[in-house]
Amino acid sequence: MRIRATVAAVSGALALSALAVPAAQADTSFDKPSAAERFGTSPAKAASGVTAAAEELPVVSNVKVNSGKNLVIGTTTVKTYNVSLTASHSTGILDAYIDLWHGKDLDNVDGWIPPNEGAATCTAVDATTSNCKLTVTVYPGSDLYANALAGTWHVTAGALAGDESIFWDDFYSTTKVQRASKLTVNASPEPVKKGKTITVTGKLSRANWETGTYTGYSTQKVVLQFRKKSASTYTNVKGINTNTKGELKTTTTASADGYYRFAFAGTSTTPAVNAAGDFVDVN
Numbered sequence: 040m041r042i043r044a045t046v047a048a049v050s051g052a053l054a055l056s057a058l059a060v061p062a063a064q065a066d067t068s069f070d071k072p073s074a075a076e077r078f079g080t081s082p083a084k085a086a087s088g089v090t091a092a093a094e095e096l097p098v099v100s101n102v103k104v105n106s107g108k109n110l111v112i113g114t115t116t117v118k119t120y121n122v123s124l125t126a127s128h129s130t131g132i133l134d135a136y137i138d139l140w141h142g143k144d145l146d147n148v149d150g151w152i153p154p155n156e157g158a159a160t161c162t163a164v165d166a167t168t169s170n171c172k173l174t175v176t177v178y179p180g181s182d183l184y185a186n187a188l189a190g191t192w193h194v195t196a197g198a199l200a201g202d203e204s205i206f207w208d209d210f211y212s213t214t215k216v217q218r219a220s221k222l223t224v225n226a227s228p229e230p231v232k233k234g235k236t237i238t239v240t241g242k243l244s245r246a247n248w249e250t251g252t253y254t255g256y257s258t259q260k261v262v263l264q265f266r267k268k269s270a271s272t273y274t275n276v277k278g279i280n281t282n283t284k285g286e287l288k289t290t291t292t293a294s295a296d297g298y299y300r301f302a303f304a305g306t307s308t309t310p311a312v313n314a315a316g317d318f319v320d321v322n
Contacts, residue, residue: 069140069151071195074207077136078199097132097198097206101125104139104175104194104214111310112179113219114246114253119176122154126161127168130201135159135171138195139216141188145209150188152177171198177216183248189218189308215307218246221253222261222314224287226299230320233293237319239263241287241301245309255285256309261301263289266316268296273316293321 074080104110105120112118122137136159141150154173161171177183196211224241231237243261244253259281264273276299279289287301298316305311 069148071138071140071148071151071153074197074205077197078134078203078205080199080203080205094204095129095200096204097126097128097200099124099126099135099196099198099206099208099211101170102137102194102196102212104137109215109217109310110177111217111219112177112183112246112248114179114248114251117176117178119155119174121172122175123170123172124196124198125164125168125170126198126200126206128198128200128202128204129167130204131163131166132161132169132171132198133201133203134199135161135169135173136195136197136207137173137175139175139192139214140195140209141192141216149185150182150192152182152192179246179248180251183216186218186248188248189216191307192216217308217310218248220245220256220303220305220309220312222301222303222312224299224301224314224317226317226319229318230322231293233295233321235293236290237293237299238288238290239299239301239317241314243281243285243287243301243303243312255281255283257281257283257285259285259303259306261287261303263291264300264302265291266298266300268298268318270297273298273300273302293319296321 102124104122126132139152142148152175156173159171159173161169163169191213194212195209197207221244226237226239243256245256247254262278263276265276266273298318300314300316302313
């Protein structure tokens with residue numbers, strides 16, 4: 040977790056004055072910068088853009104985190120993602136900024152993922168518009184130190200124009216940061232006679248960022264699916280729920296050679312996952 044002394048944070052595309060952010064936890068604070076701190080402009084200059092009438096501000100669009108896909112994090116693998124935006128201003132674009140943060144508001148920030156770069160790589164489309172890129176790196180167990188951090192994160196977007204006017208919005212958009220999921224299946228007996236009962240077991244688990252292990256995902260709906268040996272797609276057989284340990288157990292009737300698997304549709308905190316099919320020979 041990136042824990043440092045608390046620094047002022049800024050809220051709103053046009054509100055560029057500093058707002059003090061208290062520690063999100065009793066002994067934790069996050070070094071989330073203000074617009075002026077990030078772009079190196081004077082506080083007076085940054086604050087001068089508080090209204091569109093007073094000064095032309097950069098226009099930001101097309102903000103993307105991981106190309107619009109959710110961030111799925113396991114227990115050990117550190118992942119780096121691309122983030123980008125498009126910005127325009129009559130004087131051109133000098134720099135841009137994107138970060139991810141968690142909390143209901145800036146007075147209750149309990150997670151923060153900053154960009155790796157001190158400045159964005161901005162490629163000019165023309166004299167006024169640039170496409171700007173950065174990266175963010177996510178450390179399970181550090182940045183993601185609590186399972187409660189899974190779900191919706193806010194996306195801060197900022198841009199610095201050639202005349203040093205600033206766009207800055209800590210609530211520009213949102214993205215999902217999810218606990219990676221796993222799903223297993225085992226169908227038996229193998230082989231089995233046609234018309235006999237097949238027992239299918241498995242387990243749905245997900246990353247526990249607090250323990251560094253995968254633990255069972257309880258009381259979740261999962262679908263048993265079947266694919267004939269000669270077919271290319273699975274069809275639904277029945278829906279069941281995981282028990283308190285994330286375990287699955289159900290039965291079905293053997294009808295033809297084929298593959299059985301469990302399929303989980305996912306939740307806001309955990310991505311969808313399908314088990315690898317388990318082949319059963321029916322004779």
